[in-house]
Amino acid sequence: MQKIGVFVCWCGSNIAATVDVAAVAEAVKGEPGVVFATDYQYMCSEGGQSLIKETIKEQGLTGVVICSCSPRMHEATFRKTVEAAGINPYMLEIANIREQCSWIHKNKEEGTEKAIILAKAAVAKLNLNTPLIAGESRVVKRALVIGGGIAGIQTALDIAEAGYEVDIVEKQPTIGGKMTQIDKTFPTLDCAACILTPKMVDAAQSEKINIYSYSEVEKVSGFVGNFSVTIKKKPRYVNSDLCTGCGACMEKCPSKKTPNEFNMGLDNRTAIYIPFAQAIPKVPVIDTAACLHFKTGKCGICQKTCSANAIDFDQKEELITKEYGAIVVATGFNPLKPTKFDEYQYNQCADVVTSLEFERLMNAAGPTKGVLLRPSDQSHPKKIVFVQCVGSRGQSCRDHSYCSKICCMYTAKHAMLVRDKYPDTDVTVFYIDVRTPGKNFDEFYRRAVEEYGVHYIKGMVGKVEQVDGSLKVQASDLLSNDQMVLDADMVVLATAVEPDPTAKSLATMLTASIDTNNFFTEAHPKLRPVESPTAGVYLSGVCQGPKDIPETVAQGSACAAKVIGLLAKDKLLSNPCVAHSDELLCNGCSTCANVCAYGAIDYVDKEVNDHGKREVRHIAVVNEAVCQGCGACTVTCPSGAMDLKGFANRQIMAEVDAICK
Amino acid sequence: MSLNTKIDTETIERISGVNTRKCMKCGKCSATCPAFHEMDFHPHQFVAMVEKGDIEPLMKSKSIWNCLTCFACVQRCPRDVEPAKLVEAIRQAVIRQAGENHLKAEQIPEMLDSELPQQAIVSAFRKYKK
Known part of the structure; x- marks a missing residue:
């Protein structure tokens, strides 16, 4: 039998104005397992937390229910509190009586009634909780920055400065982004190129920064600290190691009628081109749609002109797979x-x-x-x-x-x-x-x-x-x-x-969320502005919302600080609320593996002992480091073998029963 | 019979289906209006004045008869406010009281043009007396 303490928070007047907090504490006193219940003005304050710790010791509590704000706000806070008093952090339940109760009700009677029901549901669940221990996973000490504009460059420079390796993936032939096209910057009217190009050079020269230009992210798998990313290097048809950037090929190229993207189509460029003089890398690319060699097979003047023998018409697309601890989205705008x-x-x-x-x-x-x-x-x-x-x-x-x-x-x-x-x-x-x-x-x-x-x-x-x-x-x-x-x-x-048109497909690849305008969504609009809700994915610059250059640079640096904070850790504690399969119930149908968005479920042939009967069965095994605890497999499993730790089917049903009583 | 001008914002918004609070006061309706110089009150003023409840001057205005119902303001309004529908609503508020239509229904078929928007035909029906 659990010994449960219930703490009802006033949240100043946020909760107490619409919910009779004393009545909530009184109402749960008769619930199974509850040995203590009280209310307090601010549970999250130092005084509130001390009250919890002291009560745990005095009453010998085995579990704690806090009726307060959303668990997204303070679950982590209270888990630390109970852990400090010697209780497993997963023996804590939060009843959300603020966002889902006091803030949406006007009538105090209704608000109180609902708060009591929510508190009772949390108690019913907690009675079935078991202590959970978080696993550990390693952190790959390398970051990937997607997008090489001013946002991506700033983030990469700051991460490199802290001593970590950074790769920049830029889909254009050069880094620099939109800022390269701008003439002067407001409000000081200094020249954009004069302040940007030195940063581009710094990025190129940094030993810690590796630039994949003319490349795109093809595939992302893994999780925070352990991402595996496949990068597609598009063929430039110019060997970057040999090319000196002399530009002789561009002078001689006979195909001169392609609208110049860098000048917004206001003049023309050649088929082999470097977007602008300060481009990094200063290596041309061949536009196969305009190149006479690719269209007719007859030209090849650039190849004859190039004294470095860098032109390679047979260059193929290249796929590179690398591991990263953190991914920064800096895809910018158009x-x-x-x-x-x-x-x-x-x-x-x-x-x-x-x-x-x-x-x-x-x-x-x-x-x-x-x-x-x-x-x-x-x-x-x-x-x-x-x-x-x-x-x-x-x-x-x-x-x-x-x-x-x-x-x-x-x-x-x-x-x-x-x-x-x-x-x-x-x-x-x-x-x-x-x-x-x-x-x-x-x-x-x-x-x-x-x-x-x-x-x-x-x-x-x-x-x-x-x-x-x-x-x-x-x-x-x-x-x-x-x-x-x-x-x-x-x-x-x-x-x-x-937002850049690639934002949507990239968000899908990263399982990061975007809003209705295709801007990436931050984890919290005020308090976590540079993190995406997906752990290990960070946001830099205009991909998150419209910004000017100073704001973009500030956000780029803030983003780098968050990435450095992650990369500095040797190990990450993983979420123990993950799925697991009951091997005696699993019939090996693969339904769970098909719905898993994270690729966390494998199948193995394993000898099981089914009530004395030993046989080899094909059964599901969950990779706990990859599982995100979404629960899709548990509701899909036809035989009821899959269950989620911390959110077991019987715990959820106990909550529903308590609400419907 | 004297004109009852005690008509409130709610009535005009209900007749027209327009939410005047969506307007961000950019003036694109008046910028685009081909009948602007014939009007004593301009399209953006219809929106602002209906919102304020200042409807009597609009009911007595020349503008409700000078609006061409061309729908340029509706087409170009960035916030989908649809000022022409407000003009039409005020016109209706006046005409309904007058108690009769200015065109006879049987006159309509021979005047039909398949290119005309439905609302333009209806408003013409209400507007002119032959």
């Missing part, structure tokens, strides 16, 4: 392509561009060498209209519901830079709200208005029309309650930030 917004004429008119395209048009390394020329006729635009919130903050099927966060600031930056470089240019920004929270951000925006004379008009653009090579912009001026038509030479659309 700007929305406004092809569905017919009213802005993006599809029809070359002079309607997105902000990232505009960024390339202003960049010294861009298609116009930093001279602002409009794409249609290469003339200097004299009137530019910026439209904010394109694809953000909407509820229609064309929009994302969230604010993309960075557009207000980069638009102010663009407007300011244009006015600074070309003071004779008239610049108008149409906005719904200007959102500039951040250090020196609002000052920056005000400077654009007050010192640089950018016209900010509250209202949206309704339509853009092309008339005689010029653009007519019809828009609202809400503060004057007017509709205006402006002539413009260029229109710049501040398009929404979208």
